[in-house]
Structures are given as C-alpha cells and as structure tokens.
Amino acid sequence: MVAAGLVGGVVAGLAVGLVDGLSAAFGEGGDLGAIPLTICLTLPAALTIGFFLGLIRGAVASLLPAEDATLWALARRRPEIDAQLVSGLFAAGICALGQAAVVFAFALGPASGMARKENAAISTGLFAAAALIAMAALFLPLWRGLMPLARRVPRLGGRPAVATTLLVLLLAVGAACALVLSRIDWRVLRFGPYVTVLVLAVMSWWLGGLLTRWPPSRLVIAVLVLIGFGLPALAPALGQRANAVSAAQQRGLAAGLWIQLGRRLGDRDGDGFAGWFAGGDCDDTNPRIHPGAKDIPGNGIDENCVGGDAKRRERPRPTIVTGKGRGAKEPTKAAKPKPLAEGHNLLLVCIDTLRADVLGAAGHPDKLTPVIDRLASRGLYFTHAYSQAANTPQSFPSVFTSRYPPRVPYIKRFTGYPRLKKSAVTVFEVLQAKGFHTAAVSSHFYFTERRGIRQGFAEWDNRGATGIRDSNKDIAAPRIVPRAVAKMRALAQAKKRFALFVHLFEPHSTYVLHKGKGYPYTKRGVAGLRQKYDNEVRFVDEWLGKLLAGLKSAGVADKTVVALFSDHGEAFGEHRFYFHGQALYNEVLRVPLVIAAQKLPAKRIDQPVALIDLAPTLLTLLGVPIPSSFQGYSLLGLAQIPGATAPPATRSLGAALLRYPAWPKAQRAMLAGRYKVVRRVTENRWEIYDLKDDPREKKDLARRDPALAKRLRQQYARFIEDELE
Structure with missing residues (x-):
C-alpha cells in the first residue's frame, strides 16, 4: 500500500x-x-x-x-x-x-x-x-x-x-x-x-x-x-x-510556496535570506550580509548585495532658511521669497486610504469628490504625488518627519505599529516652537500616546477611538468633524495661531454600507468591493465639505492654509493584491495632494512629488525654517512662485515597505523619470515599469530589456545608499 x-x-x-x-x-x-x-x-x-x-x-x-x-x-x-x-x-x-x-x-x-x-x-x-x-x-x-x-x-x-x-x-x-x-x-x-x-x-x-x-x-x-x-x-x-x-x-500556483520553504531550509546563517533558489544572499555564512542589510560605504563589503560596496559621497546639506527645501543653494537676499502665508493658520487633513484616481479632478467619471475637486481647483493640485509607505503606521511617521521610512528613527522597527523615538523631529514640533498652537482631532486606535506620533502637539482629541476589530466597522467622520469645527472656532475666538491636524478614517476597509440613495450597493465580488469603497469616498467628501464650511464659519478661512493628503491608496486586485500594506504598486502609492491658500495660485502640477515634501512645503509657505533632518523639498518652486526654489528635475523618488509581523516581506521602490523599479527584497525579485507607456504597471521590463535593467539597478543601488536607506 x-x-x-x-x-x-x-x-x-x-x-x-x-x-x-x-x-x-x-x-x-x-x-x-x-x-x-x-x-x-x-x-x-x-x-x-x-x-x-x-x-x-x-x-x-x-x-x-x-x-x-x-x-x-x-x-x-x-x-x-x-x-x-x-x-x-x-x-x-x-x-x-x-x-x-x-x-x-x-x-x-x-x-x-x-x-x-x-x-x-x-x-x-x-x-x-x-x-x-x-x-x-x-x-x-x-x-x-x-x-x-x-x-x-x-x-x-x-x-x-x-x-x-x-x-x-x-x-x-x-x-x-x-x-x-x-x-x-x-x-x-x-x-x-x-x-x-x-x-x-x-x-x-x-x-x-x-x-x-x-x-x-x-x-x-x-x-x-x-x-x-x-x-x-x-x-x-x-x-x-x-x-x-x-x-x-x-x-505559479504553488511554486512560490515551495520556493519560500526551500529558501528557509537553505538559509545557513539565519538572516532570513538564502544563497540558493535565487535568494540573493551573496554571503550565506555571514548574517550581517544579505539583501535587506544597510550597506556601510567605503568598508570594502557589499552588505546589501546590490551594486558593490557603497561609495562615500558628500550629501548636500539641507538649507535651514525660509523658502528652500533640501539641497537648495542659499539665495541672495533679493531672491529670498517672502512667505505667502505668513501669519496664517494651518489645517492639515488626511483622508485615510484615498487613491489618487478616485478624484473627479483626476477624471473619475462618477464625480465622487466635488468638495476635494473644488479645493483642487483653487490651490496647488499635485496630480502625481507618491506616498513613501504602503500602510498607516509607516506612512505617518514618514510624512511628519519628512524622512523615508527606513530613515525614520524608531524605537523598534519590526512591529506592526513602530514607535517614534523622542529624538525624531516632526513638523508639528517645528510649528509649536514657532508659536503655533498645535492640536489634532481623530478617532482611531493608532493615534495613541505610545506610538510617539503625538510629538509636537499641545493637545490631541482622540475620543471615541475603538480597538482594531471595531475600527474596521466604525463610522468616525460624523463625530470627528463637529469636534474639529468646535476646536477651530475656539482657537479663532482666542486669537491663537493654530496648526490643526484632522484625520478622517473613511474610506479605510472594512468598507461600511451607508444608507440613502447616494450610496448604492448592487454589485458583488471585486466590483462590489470597489462600489462600497467609492461610496465611502463620497461619504467622507461630504464630511470634508462640512469641515471646510466650519473653517469659514469660524471666520479664519482667508487666513488658513488648507492641505489635504492621504497616507496611502488602496488595491483592488490590479496586481493580485487587495487593500494595502503588501506591495508598492501605484494603486497604493499614488495619493491626492492639494495645498490651498489665499495667495497661492490655482495650478495643476504634473511633476512627480513625494509626501515627504509636504512638511517642507508647508513650513516654507508659513515662513518657518526647515529642519536639517528633513529629506523632502519645498514644492513652491513648481508653482513658478517668484524666488521659490524647486526640487531638482532629475530627482528620484522612493518608497519602502518595512517588514512587519503580519507581512514580513521587505520591498523598496524607486521612481526615476519615466521608469519605476520595484525590488521585492525578501523574495529577491526585480520589476521595472515604463510608467509613460505602461502607467498601470503591467509589463515588467526587468527581463525584457537587460541593458535598461542593468542601468536602473545601478541607479537604484546609488539611490538607496544615498537617500532611501
């Protein structure tokens, strides 16, 4: 038998x-x-x-x-x-x-x-x-x-x-x-x-x-x-x-599982990477050498197994003056721009999990976001803004500190919700030091004191926050927006210059069904999933309208910079992934970014920008010096504002997916001109896409064009060693 x-x-x-x-x-x-x-x-x-x-x-x-x-x-x-x-x-x-x-x-x-x-x-x-x-x-x-x-x-x-x-x-x-x-x-x-x-x-x-x-x-x-x-x-x-x-x-159907098991069995030094089955470990006897390691420049060792040993390069130091971002030259006094929003307040709004292509301004046929569209029509609308992370606990620290995720100072990195070190400098700490009354209104379990994300806030109203399970079924905007409006009115009456952060959780999964004719649910499968998501987008846009109306009723709309962004997007099976936190494709990385103020021109900007640029841009706009620890650039130069500097035209952008217990697979991405490089570090896989001809990232050029792949890998090696890691 x-x-x-x-x-x-x-x-x-x-x-x-x-x-x-x-x-x-x-x-x-x-x-x-x-x-x-x-x-x-x-x-x-x-x-x-x-x-x-x-x-x-x-x-x-x-x-x-x-x-x-x-x-x-x-x-x-x-x-x-x-x-x-x-x-x-x-x-x-x-x-x-x-x-x-x-x-x-x-x-x-x-x-x-x-x-x-x-x-x-x-x-x-x-x-x-x-x-x-x-x-x-x-x-x-x-x-x-x-x-x-x-x-x-x-x-x-x-x-x-x-x-x-x-x-x-x-x-x-x-x-x-x-x-x-x-x-x-x-x-x-x-x-x-x-x-x-x-x-x-x-x-x-x-x-x-x-x-x-x-x-x-x-x-x-x-x-x-x-x-x-x-x-x-x-x-x-x-x-x-x-x-x-x-x-x-x-x-393959199951081959990926067999390869993963084979690599685990063949990982001789226990560093999580194998030298066989194309695991990428160039020295499987040394646990300090593997594709996920940080390459120390000039020591003769290629710790990350990419591009040889990192070269020692002089990085341009950030200029700590108003009107410039990282690496800009010191302008003459005559060229130094006067802050356009000097004396203004700041209202920074994050709508969680909002894809860039869901906006009516981006061409969505159902016109789900009339409020965001109006805001985009009167401010700087960045059509190709990229998040540096694929989930909330890695994105917010990156945005607030203006640093790529691998460079954010965490107490412990390999955890679902890493905690910021007190040494981390956040944009709200900078604003608070310049006399802003810093406050936040949210209702989510992530924004607790132990995450470290509250650094720089005089007060944070997170009432009503539920646990992980209940948050996925929570409808939070109806209780967040009234509290935020009340806070703006109180600060306006007290004549305090404020910087207020508001987090709206919708349309994060699990997508909640809303009652009313404006929220149909008639489909199933992936189409039904997307229909529920779109309904959540429509719902949160309506509440954003009430928030902006509250700003106007408080009498400070003309003296407030309004900035809107999302921490990441959402996937619906475009690359066999759903939701977020598992991949670095554009459906997850591309997010809305809008900045509006009374003296800012209305301009649509198509040049790719990063969310780490948001904090330097806001500081420049408000007349506050940019800390030397910030990696981002001020984007005001892209709006052709006289005297404002712009990021280098040849600049590369990056993103990182740090390993965490629920998804222990590290990934990195580089956007260089028309090309995008995705490296699945843990799986040692390379992907290259021509975003001009293939914006949906369907045609992988990594093996089709060896010469292009070699050039971009070399560029990637320099980028991660100089900027990303």
Missing part, C-alpha cells in the same frame, strides 16, 4: 508540477525554465502526501476482512457497517462545523482586537487545539446517538447508504462555500497552494487505488520512485536561474 501511495504521489506530482510549471512559463513574465523547476519542487510534497495516504490505505485494509478489500465493498455487503459509516460521517460533519464556528468566532472576535498579530495567531491556535479536543470528545456520543437516523438513510441503486450521505455532505459543503464566496470578495483569497495540495491528495489517493488493484512491475515502481526522489535533488541547481525562479513565484 505504501509503495502504491508513493508511486501515485510521484505521478500526481509530475502532473501537477507540469501544470504549475506551464502556468509559470507562458504569458507575461513567464519563463520556460519554470517548468522543470516547479516539477522538481512539487515532487517532495507529492511524495509526502502519497506516503501518508498509502499508510492510511494500508491501515484501513488491514482492519477489513479479506473478502472486503475496501470500505466501499464492506458497506455494500454489510448494512450495519454501512449505517455506522453514515453515522460517523454525520458526527464528523457536525464536529467539523462546530470546530469551524467556534474558531472563526474567536478569530473574528477576541483575536481580531489584539494589537500584536503574533499574539492573535498563537491564541487562535491554542483555542483551535482546545476546540478540537472538545469536538473529539463529542464525536463518540454523537456517533452513537445518530445511529437510529443513519439506519433510515436509503441505499439507492444498490449503492451503500454511505455513498448517498457522502454525496449530500459534499453538496452541502459546496453550497455553503458558494454562499460564502458570493457574499465576500473571494478574489482576495489566494487559492493556488490550497488547490494544489487538494489536487495532489485526490490524485494520489485515486492513483494509489488503481495501483493497488492493478500493480505495475517492480521495474516501473523502481523507476518512478527513483524519479520521485532523484528529481528534487536537481531543484537547487535549477533554482539558480533567477528568471525561472521569478516566473515561478509570480505566475
């Missing part, structure tokens, strides 16, 4: 690996070398599955009488055994349903409210184990209690009743799955690895049964077993082809 299981596993592995390889070999980003690689990688899993299924088949056969070679035959011949099997299926189904119900209830309940995901995972696992023990204890009483019912199940067409029961249960499970998938955005789930394992198990069991009835010759068995154990030994050699590995990761 074990031999039949092994042989069945080998044949199943060859077939499934071939299908997986074909899916990785053809189409955009495919490579023929992925076919033998995926076959070799699939076989160990297939052999393991076949071996254990063979053991199970052998154990069952040993318990059966010789005349009943299978449970099927035994159930057909002996009605009492048939009834026992039916009762066992009923009992197992009830126990499985109960197990799933209690585990899901715990996962969606107490576990979802835990701030530390590792604690949530451990507690859910322990709860699942306890529930499994309870269900196992319940199985025997259920089995016995259901016997009277099981005896009544009819034997149709001469088949045992267990066949009818199994068919009904499978139909019930299928219907339940279909119902669940029809009500959720199922494309968020990645079925490839699960389907692959399921197909391997089914094929191995079926083939094992055939081989038990019609056993092949010993020579055939020996050859197949030799293939099953021999081919996987070729996987490390085949895995040295970076293109094949990249194709298997990107397009």
Whole structure:
C-alpha cells in the first residue's frame, strides 16, 4: 500500500508540477525554465502526501476482512457497517462545523482586537487545539446517538447508504462555500497552494487505488520512485536561474510556496535570506550580509548585495532658511521669497486610504469628490504625488518627519505599529516652537500616546477611538468633524495661531454600507468591493465639505492654509493584491495632494512629488525654517512662485515597505523619470515599469530589456545608499 501511495504521489506530482510549471512559463513574465523547476519542487510534497495516504490505505485494509478489500465493498455487503459509516460521517460533519464556528468566532472576535498579530495567531491556535479536543470528545456520543437516523438513510441503486450521505455532505459543503464566496470578495483569497495540495491528495489517493488493484512491475515502481526522489535533488541547481525562479513565484500556483520553504531550509546563517533558489544572499555564512542589510560605504563589503560596496559621497546639506527645501543653494537676499502665508493658520487633513484616481479632478467619471475637486481647483493640485509607505503606521511617521521610512528613527522597527523615538523631529514640533498652537482631532486606535506620533502637539482629541476589530466597522467622520469645527472656532475666538491636524478614517476597509440613495450597493465580488469603497469616498467628501464650511464659519478661512493628503491608496486586485500594506504598486502609492491658500495660485502640477515634501512645503509657505533632518523639498518652486526654489528635475523618488509581523516581506521602490523599479527584497525579485507607456504597471521590463535593467539597478543601488536607506 505504501509503495502504491508513493508511486501515485510521484505521478500526481509530475502532473501537477507540469501544470504549475506551464502556468509559470507562458504569458507575461513567464519563463520556460519554470517548468522543470516547479516539477522538481512539487515532487517532495507529492511524495509526502502519497506516503501518508498509502499508510492510511494500508491501515484501513488491514482492519477489513479479506473478502472486503475496501470500505466501499464492506458497506455494500454489510448494512450495519454501512449505517455506522453514515453515522460517523454525520458526527464528523457536525464536529467539523462546530470546530469551524467556534474558531472563526474567536478569530473574528477576541483575536481580531489584539494589537500584536503574533499574539492573535498563537491564541487562535491554542483555542483551535482546545476546540478540537472538545469536538473529539463529542464525536463518540454523537456517533452513537445518530445511529437510529443513519439506519433510515436509503441505499439507492444498490449503492451503500454511505455513498448517498457522502454525496449530500459534499453538496452541502459546496453550497455553503458558494454562499460564502458570493457574499465576500473571494478574489482576495489566494487559492493556488490550497488547490494544489487538494489536487495532489485526490490524485494520489485515486492513483494509489488503481495501483493497488492493478500493480505495475517492480521495474516501473523502481523507476518512478527513483524519479520521485532523484528529481528534487536537481531543484537547487535549477533554482539558480533567477528568471525561472521569478516566473515561478509570480505566475505559479504553488511554486512560490515551495520556493519560500526551500529558501528557509537553505538559509545557513539565519538572516532570513538564502544563497540558493535565487535568494540573493551573496554571503550565506555571514548574517550581517544579505539583501535587506544597510550597506556601510567605503568598508570594502557589499552588505546589501546590490551594486558593490557603497561609495562615500558628500550629501548636500539641507538649507535651514525660509523658502528652500533640501539641497537648495542659499539665495541672495533679493531672491529670498517672502512667505505667502505668513501669519496664517494651518489645517492639515488626511483622508485615510484615498487613491489618487478616485478624484473627479483626476477624471473619475462618477464625480465622487466635488468638495476635494473644488479645493483642487483653487490651490496647488499635485496630480502625481507618491506616498513613501504602503500602510498607516509607516506612512505617518514618514510624512511628519519628512524622512523615508527606513530613515525614520524608531524605537523598534519590526512591529506592526513602530514607535517614534523622542529624538525624531516632526513638523508639528517645528510649528509649536514657532508659536503655533498645535492640536489634532481623530478617532482611531493608532493615534495613541505610545506610538510617539503625538510629538509636537499641545493637545490631541482622540475620543471615541475603538480597538482594531471595531475600527474596521466604525463610522468616525460624523463625530470627528463637529469636534474639529468646535476646536477651530475656539482657537479663532482666542486669537491663537493654530496648526490643526484632522484625520478622517473613511474610506479605510472594512468598507461600511451607508444608507440613502447616494450610496448604492448592487454589485458583488471585486466590483462590489470597489462600489462600497467609492461610496465611502463620497461619504467622507461630504464630511470634508462640512469641515471646510466650519473653517469659514469660524471666520479664519482667508487666513488658513488648507492641505489635504492621504497616507496611502488602496488595491483592488490590479496586481493580485487587495487593500494595502503588501506591495508598492501605484494603486497604493499614488495619493491626492492639494495645498490651498489665499495667495497661492490655482495650478495643476504634473511633476512627480513625494509626501515627504509636504512638511517642507508647508513650513516654507508659513515662513518657518526647515529642519536639517528633513529629506523632502519645498514644492513652491513648481508653482513658478517668484524666488521659490524647486526640487531638482532629475530627482528620484522612493518608497519602502518595512517588514512587519503580519507581512514580513521587505520591498523598496524607486521612481526615476519615466521608469519605476520595484525590488521585492525578501523574495529577491526585480520589476521595472515604463510608467509613460505602461502607467498601470503591467509589463515588467526587468527581463525584457537587460541593458535598461542593468542601468536602473545601478541607479537604484546609488539611490538607496544615498537617500532611501
């Protein structure tokens, strides 16, 4: 039986690996070398599955009488055994349903409210184990209690009743799955690895049964077993082809999982990166050398395995004067611009998770954002503004400190919500030191004192903040905006020059359904997901209108700079990712950025800019010196304001996805002119896109144009060593 299981596993592995390889070999980003690689990688899993299924088949056969070679035959011949099997299926189904119900209830309940995901995972696992023990204890009483019912199940067409029961249960499970998938955005789930394992198990069991009835010759068995154990030994050699590995990761069904497991097993120095399977570790004996390391310039060691050892370069020092950003030359007194908003207040609004393309001003056909569109029409509207991070806890510190995420001073980096060091200089600390009354209004669990993000605020109203679980269903704008309006009125009456930050959580997922004709929900799947998101955008835009109306009613609209941005965007499957925090594609990085003030011209600016430029721009506008720690540039020069300096035309922009427990895969990105480089550091994958010809980032040029790829990799190496890291 074990031999039949092994042989069945080998044949199943060859077939499934071939299908997986074909899916990785053809189409955009495919490579023929992925076919033998995926076959070799699939076989160990297939052999393991076949071996254990063979053991199970052998154990069952040993318990059966010789005349009943299978449970099927035994159930057909002996009605009492048939009834026992039916009762066992009923009992197992009830126990499985109960197990799933209690585990899901715990996962969606107490576990979802835990701030530390590792604690949530451990507690859910322990709860699942306890529930499994309870269900196992319940199985025997259920089995016995259901016997009277099981005896009544009819034997149709001469088949045992267990066949009818199994068919009904499978139909019930299928219907339940279909119902669940029809009500959720199922494309968020990645079925490839699960389907692959399921197909391997089914094929191995079926083939094992055939081989038990019609056993092949010993020579055939020996050859197949030799293939099953021999081919996987070729996987490390085949895995040295970076293109094949990249194709298997990107397009394969389960090959990415096998590669990830192989790299973990082959990581000799324990630094999280491997030297084989194109893992990118150029010295797998030294844990300080790997693709995620910081390269120390001039020491003769290429710590990050990119572009050789970093060169010592003199970085231009930021000029700490009004009107200039990082690296600008000191202008003459005659050229020094007078601040356009000297004496003004500041209202800085962040609408969380707002994509750049959802604005009517950006061409969205449904005109979801009339308030933002009017604001953009009377101020500086930056059409190509890029966030430097893909999620909230990495983006806000970057925006407030005007530093790329890897350069933000954190107490601890590898955590879901890193905390700023007190040494970090934020834009609100700078404004507070210049006499601004700094305040904030929000209602979200992130904005607590322990995050360090409150540095520089005299007061922060975060009342009504819920836990992680409840925040995803929270409608916060109706309680935030009235408090913010009241705060502006109070500060205006007290004649205090203020800098007020307001955070509006909508349209962050989970997208809440709103009542009224203006918020239709008629679609399902990804289209329904996007429809709910658009409704949230429409909803928050209306509340932004009430906030700006409150500014006017406070009598300070003409003396207040209004700046609007988003911390990151949102993905809807454009690159097989959903929501945010997992990738650095433009649907997540491109965000709205609008700055409006009475003396600012109305201008649409298409040059790419970064969110780290927001703080220097606001300081310049308000007549406040820019700290030397800020990496961003003032953007006023792009508006052709006399005397204002602009960022260098050849400037590159960057973004970083720092590893965190819920997504321990580091990524970096560089925007250089028309090209964008994405490096999946943990997976050692490179992607290059021509944003002029391919704005949706669908055609990866990393392997299509080797000369371009080499040049951009060299430029990327200089950029991360000089600016990003």
